[in-house]
Amino acid sequence: MRRPQLDIQLKTPDQIEKMRAAGLVVAEALRRMREAVAPGVSTAELDAIAESTIRAAGATPSFKGYHGFPASICSSVNEQVVHAIPAPTQVLRDGDVISVDCGAVLHGWHGDAAITVGVGEVEPALLTMAAVAEDAMWAGIAAAARSAAGGRGRLTDISHAIEAAVRKGGRYGIVDGYGGHGIGTEMHQDPHVLNHGRPGRGPRLVPGMALAIEPMITLGSPRTVELADGWTVVTRDGSRAVHVEHTMALLPDGVWVLTAPDGGRERLGDLVTARQPAVTA
Numbered sequence: 001m002r003r004p005q006l007d008i009q010l011k012t013p014d015q016i017e018k019m020r021a022a023g024l025v026v027a028e029a030l031r032r033m034r035e036a037v038a039p040g041v042s043t044a045e046l047d048a049i050a051e052s053t054i055r056a057a058g059a060t061p062s063f064k065g066y067h068g069f070p071a072s073i074c075s076s077v078n079e080q081v082v083h084a085i086p087a088p089t090q091v092l093r094d095g096d097v098i099s100v101d102c103g104a105v106l107h108g109w110h111g112d113a114a115i116t117v118g119v120g121e122v123e124p125a126l127l128t129m130a131a132v133a134e135d136a137m138w139a140g141i142a143a144a145a146r147s148a149a150g151g152r153g154r155l156t157d158i159s160h161a162i163e164a165a166v167r168k169g170g171r172y173g174i175v176d177g178y179g180g181h182g183i184g185t186e187m188h189q190d191p192h193v194l195n196h197g198r199p200g201r202g203p204r205l206v207p208g209m210a211l212a213i214e215p216m217i218t219l220g221s222p223r224t225v226e227l228a229d230g231w232t233v234v235t236r237d238g239s240r241a242v243h244v245e246h247t248m249a250l251l252p253d254g255v256w257v258l259t260a261p262d263g264g265r266e267r268l269g270d271l272v273t274a275r276q277p278a279v280t281a
Contacts, residue, residue, distance in 0.1 A: 006190040006191050006203055007189070007190045008189070008191060008203060008209065009182065009184045009210075010207075010208030010209060011209075011249065012208070013252075013275065016210065016249045016251065018106070018107055018109040019109045019110070019111060019183075019184065019247070020256065020258045020263075021107070021109070022059060022104050022105060022107075022110055022111035023111035023113070023258030024111075024258075024259075024261070025053070025104040026054075026111040026113045026247075026259050027113065029053040029102050030100065030102055030113060030259075032050075033046045033049050033050060033073070033100050034115060037092065037098060037117045037119055038119065039092055039094045040091060041091070041092050042086075042088050042089070042090060043073075043075035043077070043084075043087055043092070043098070044087055044090070045088075046073060046075055046100060047071045047072050047075065047086035050072045050073045050100075050102050051072040054072065054102075059105060059106040060104065060105050060106075061073075061103065061104060061105075062103030062105050062110055062111075062112065063101075063103050063187075066187065069083075069085070069231065070085060071085055072102070073086060073101060073102045074086075074099075074102075074114075075098060075101075076098065076099040076100075076233075076241070076243060077090065077092070077096055077097070077098045077099075078097060078098075078240050079235045079238050079240055079241060080241070081099075081178070081218070081233045081234060081235060081241040081243060082099070082101065083101075083231045083232055083233050084232040084233075085229060092119045093119065094119060094120035095119065095121060095122055097116060097117070097130065097242060098116070098117055099114055099241070099243035099244075100114060100117065101113075101245065103187055105187070108185055110184065110186065110187045111183075111258060112183055112212045112245060112259070113212075113245050113246050113259035114214060114243050114245035116130040116133065116134075116242040116244055118130070126240060129169075129170070129217060129219060129240075130242045130244070132165070132166060132169030132217065133166070133215045133217050133243070133244045134244050135169065136162045136163075136165035136166045136195075136217075137162070137213050137214070138267045139161045139162060139164070139165035140158040140159070140161045140162040140165075140193075140195075140213045140215070141246065141248050141255060141257060141264065141267075141268065142267075142268055142271060143158050143160070144157070144158050144205055144211070144255060145250070145254060145271040145272075147205050148207070148255075149254070149271075154199065154200050154203070154205065155201065155202030155204075155205065156197045156199055156201040156202045157200065158193055158213065159179075159195060159196055159199075160198060162174075162195045162196070162213070162215050163195060163197065166217055172217040172218060172219065173217060173220055173221050173222030173223075173235075174195050174196050174215070174216075174217055174222050175216040175217065175218060175222050175224060175241070176222045176223055176224065177224070178195075178224075179192055179193050179216075180192075180193030180195070180212045180213045180214045181211070182209070182210065182211055183211065184210050191203055193211055193212070193213060195215050206250065207250050207251055208249075208250065208251075209250045210247065210248070211248055211249075212245055212247050212248075213246055214243065214245035215243070215244060217241065217242060218235050218240065218241040219239040219241075220235060220237045220239030221237045221239065223235070224236055246258075246259045246264075247259045251273040251275060253273050253274055254270075254272050254274070255271055255272060255273065256272065256273045256276050262276075263276030264276070
């Protein structure tokens with residue numbers, strides 16, 4: 001079912017179960033890549049781990065071939081914000097920070113998530129920024145759950161919660177022009193989910209909505225530029241950036257973080273739907 005005006009796809013609970021399966025494939029790929037991140041590892045090696053994990057699960061990498069994108073992950077290092085193309089020549093060094101974005105489609109349904117990982121010994125300020133982005137993402141997801149439960153929630157309640165959490169965390173740039181998105185039978189759907197803004201605006205938050213929530217913040221200016229490869233987005237001032245993401249869905253009794261192995265239980269508690277078991281194997 002699609003909502004009018006914005007083309008928002010509402011899913012049934014059973015369809016959200018299928019998205020959960022895709023989300024768990026993404027979660028496993030990210031887990032394996034996180035373990036592999038180390039000085040001397042190339043981003044192409046991480047890409048190979050992702051593709052083999054996704055295909056072994058019977059899924060397909062969402063990113064590979066998407067508008068011509070040549071890889072299964074986006075591997076953005078240091079001043080690269082998003083959409084960087086993995087390469088054997090991009091070798092991780094001690095002190096780097098890398099954001100890995102990964103997507104998979106399984107039986108026609110998509111999952112999409114991203115993590116930021118420090119390489120070796122990393123400056124504390126970078127680890128703090130990554131933690132702030134993570135907290136902001138969870139704040140946005142919690143706001144979606146609470147707003148939907150109240151029956152009057154609007155899309156920008158998520159945006160406002162993300163921005164408030166970032167501002168509380170320190171003086172960071174919230175990247176201009178990029179944000180989260182709807183997700184389902186396509187990787188990118190309406191609505192666009194900004195990481196800043198006033199609450200109470202946009203479409204209502206209702207059961208059946210599935211959204212990818214993804215803060216991107218920098219140590220400096222929020223302005224970015226796209227490189228000549230047509231994909232890689234970097235900070236204009238060269239400051240370092242971080243990016244995190246989860247796919248979440250709203251059900252009648254709560255939220256389900258489809259790309260989190262525990263469904264979001266640890267961070268969200270009783271806001272999580274009963275469809276997500278309290279204890280996972």
